Amino acid sequence: MKLSYKLYPFLNQDSNKKSIGDIIILHGLFGSSKNWVTVGKFLSEFGNVYTLDQRNHGDSPHSAEHSIQVMAGDLEEFILTHQIQKPVLLGHSMGGLVAMYFDLTHPGLLQELIIQDIAPRSYPFAYDNEIASMSFPLVGFSSRTEIDQEMAKFVSDSFIRQFLQMSLERKEDGSYHWKLNVDGLNHARRVFEDVFTFDQTSETPTLFLLGGESDYIRESDFSLMDRFFDKNQKVRIKGGGHYIHFTHQKEYLDQLGKWLQSEFT
Structure with a gap:
């Protein structure tokens, strides 16, 4: 499926700063690229930023088929169509599940992985x-x-x-x-179930950026993060919930900037 997207071209006022490459953002359930304007503009200081509308969301086509696996397939088509090489992939919630599944099933394709407030496990459809x-x-x-x-x-x-x-x-x-x-x-109520049922592990440098008070993360999730992602770092934003890119935006952007600067310098 061809996804709708917004592009924020690389723009840094420091002429000595070079692009780290392309960055792709995947929103969560009920979201769209409209939720990521501020983050997209901020990350464009590091590289070209693509904020996608996943299927059944935003301006992308509707389909009766909706699963993490098919959304990962949509992402693969997007990357191939736009000839993107070694992107940084940021995913929130449902988008984070897609991002983790994609990385685990496409080893070596990503440069970096950033996962916001979700763990590699099944979740109930509590909506x-x-x-x-x-x-x-x-x-x-x-x-x-x-x-x-x-x-x-x-x-x-x-x-x-x-x-x-x-x-x-x-x-x-x-x-x-x-x-x-x-x-x-x-009608896609099992979308978050039985996704990570394999033993594949990832060597992609991974940042888990988590809300310190989030209902989506439990203590046992940290061992799952370590099990699937060998090179991961976990950062918890104190007092934050599931939508830290809105509610704790300054600290969220600061943490993104620190991670990208440390990984690409």
Whole structure:
């Protein structure tokens, strides 16, 4: 599948700084390239940055097939189509699972791997409320405020609602629709199960950038990270949750910058 993407060309005000190569960013479930504008611009100081819309998200095509494996196949097609050599791959949540699976099944292809707040294991599909908040008919709603009020009946957290609404689009006739394939994602409830069922290990230098208070990471995950990724470093951002690229943006970008500078100098 040909994925939609945004490109942030390498741009560094220091003429002595050379590009480290291409960087690819994979968003999480219900996200899109729109969630990564600030990070994309920041990382463009190091190289060309591609922020992808994965299938069933953003401006990429919809499909009834949605799994970590097929998304890894989409990524492979993207890399081949754009003739990208040895990229740095950053993945958050679902995108992190895709990134880890891709690296483990394509040894030696990546230059570096950055995984945000996810571990190489199975996860439950615990998003019934989010799906419900995007499943009611949008006919008759005249503003985003009205839609938000209806969504609040299912998702009380305003941050999560605002995150979801980044995929809410208004048509020329004034009506609204979801760019996400909500029904398709609802029927892909095993997407996070039984992905890492093999013994392959990776030699790719890997940074696990984790929220210190995240519900997605448990202590037993650290041994799994070590099992699959021989050359990994773990950094926990104090007080951070699953969306540290938003909630703890300064520290998050500082850690990304430190990692890239240490690995490429």
